[in-house]
Structure formats: C-alpha cells, structure tokens
Amino acid sequence: MLVFEAVWIGTGHPATAWWTRLTHELASRPVDDVWVLTGAAIAAALGLWLIVLALTPGLRPQLPLRVPTDGHGRIRAVLDRKGAALILRDAALRVPGVSAARVRVRRRRVTVRADVRFRDTADVKDELTDAVRREERDQLALARTPRLAVHVHRSPT
Incomplete structure (x- = not known):
C-alpha cells in the first residue's frame, strides 16, 4: 500500500489524507519515540519474514x-520433477529411431529434445509426441497437464 501511494504521488497525483497525516506524524516525532521504534521493528520483522519466504x-x-x-479428507500426492523427467525420457527412448533424449519438466511445460539416427525426423517427432503424451496421461497422472514441446534433430553419424 505504501509503495502504491509513493508511486501515485511520484506520478504527479495529489497525496491522500492518510498519507499526508502519516508523513506529518513521522516528520514531527523524534526518532527515539516508542511508536516510531515499534513501527520500525514491525517493518524490519516483516521484511525479514519476506526474505525467509523468498529463500x-x-x-x-x-x-x-x-x-x-x-471421502474423509483431502489426499495430496506429488511427483518429483526429476522422476517425471526420467519416466518421460525412458518413454522417448523406446520410440524407434531415437538414439538419445533429454527431457526437461517444468510446472507448465515439458520439453523433449531427441536425436534421431535413422528414419524420417517428421515421423519420429509424431511418434515421440504420441508416446510422451500417452506416458503423461497413463503413468504420471498429473493434476495439470503441462504443454508439450518436442524438438527432434538428426544426430551426426
């Protein structure tokens, strides 16, 4: 709220009544006043808490x-991202023609990069996309299905 008010005043708008009163109170009180020290302690504790939460x-x-x-309560199950990447990498390596695969799993996107030794890259990309989607749906059962990005390129022989 204070940041919003400071930006509001900085852009040339008039200050609100509570901001004017607050700045007057802070300007007229001595620094060692109990209320000023209490407010500073609360602000410092809040800032420290925000830093801890960020880290x-x-x-x-x-x-x-x-x-x-x-029916009795809420059950929460989670899967580690590295484990999901390994499962999807194994599914990608089962596609004929794929010699190597790298999978990166994020919260909203799965990126699969595959090297193709033989076969047409377009055919491999279609089969790879189907295999990874099927594996996501059947094995992973994620609550939110991430977008899938598949990149295929011919591996040097």
Missing part, C-alpha cells in the same frame, strides 16, 4: 498428481 524452496520441485479422495 525457501517450497513445493516447486514437486508436481501435484491427480488422486481421487476417499
């Missing part, structure tokens, strides 16, 4: 799965 990894390396509930 914690949270659930980013996990992908939520589609799990039916048992």
Whole structure:
C-alpha cells in the first residue's frame, strides 16, 4: 500500500489524507519515540519474514498428481520433477529411431529434445509426441497437464 501511494504521488497525483497525516506524524516525532521504534521493528520483522519466504524452496520441485479422495479428507500426492523427467525420457527412448533424449519438466511445460539416427525426423517427432503424451496421461497422472514441446534433430553419424 505504501509503495502504491509513493508511486501515485511520484506520478504527479495529489497525496491522500492518510498519507499526508502519516508523513506529518513521522516528520514531527523524534526518532527515539516508542511508536516510531515499534513501527520500525514491525517493518524490519516483516521484511525479514519476506526474505525467509523468498529463500525457501517450497513445493516447486514437486508436481501435484491427480488422486481421487476417499471421502474423509483431502489426499495430496506429488511427483518429483526429476522422476517425471526420467519416466518421460525412458518413454522417448523406446520410440524407434531415437538414439538419445533429454527431457526437461517444468510446472507448465515439458520439453523433449531427441536425436534421431535413422528414419524420417517428421515421423519420429509424431511418434515421440504420441508416446510422451500417452506416458503423461497413463503413468504420471498429473493434476495439470503441462504443454508439450518436442524438438527432434538428426544426430551426426
């Protein structure tokens, strides 16, 4: 809220009444006043808490799965992104013609890069896309299906 008000005033708009009163109070009180020190301590604690929250990894390396509930409560199941990438890489390597595959799994996108030794790259790309989509649907059962990007190129022999 304070940032919004500062930007509002900085763009040439008039200050609101509460902003004017707050700046007057802060300008007229001494720095060692109890209220000024209390406000500074609260602001510092809030800033420290925001830094701690920003540095914690949270659930980013996990992908939520589609799990039916048992009726008594909510069940949460997750899959690690590296595990999902390994499953999808194995599915990509089972496609005939693919000699190497690299899979990157993110929250909203799966990127598959494959090297093709033989066969037409367009045919391999179609089969690879079908295989990875089938593996996502059947094996992974993700709660949110990520977009799929498949890149195929001929491997040097």
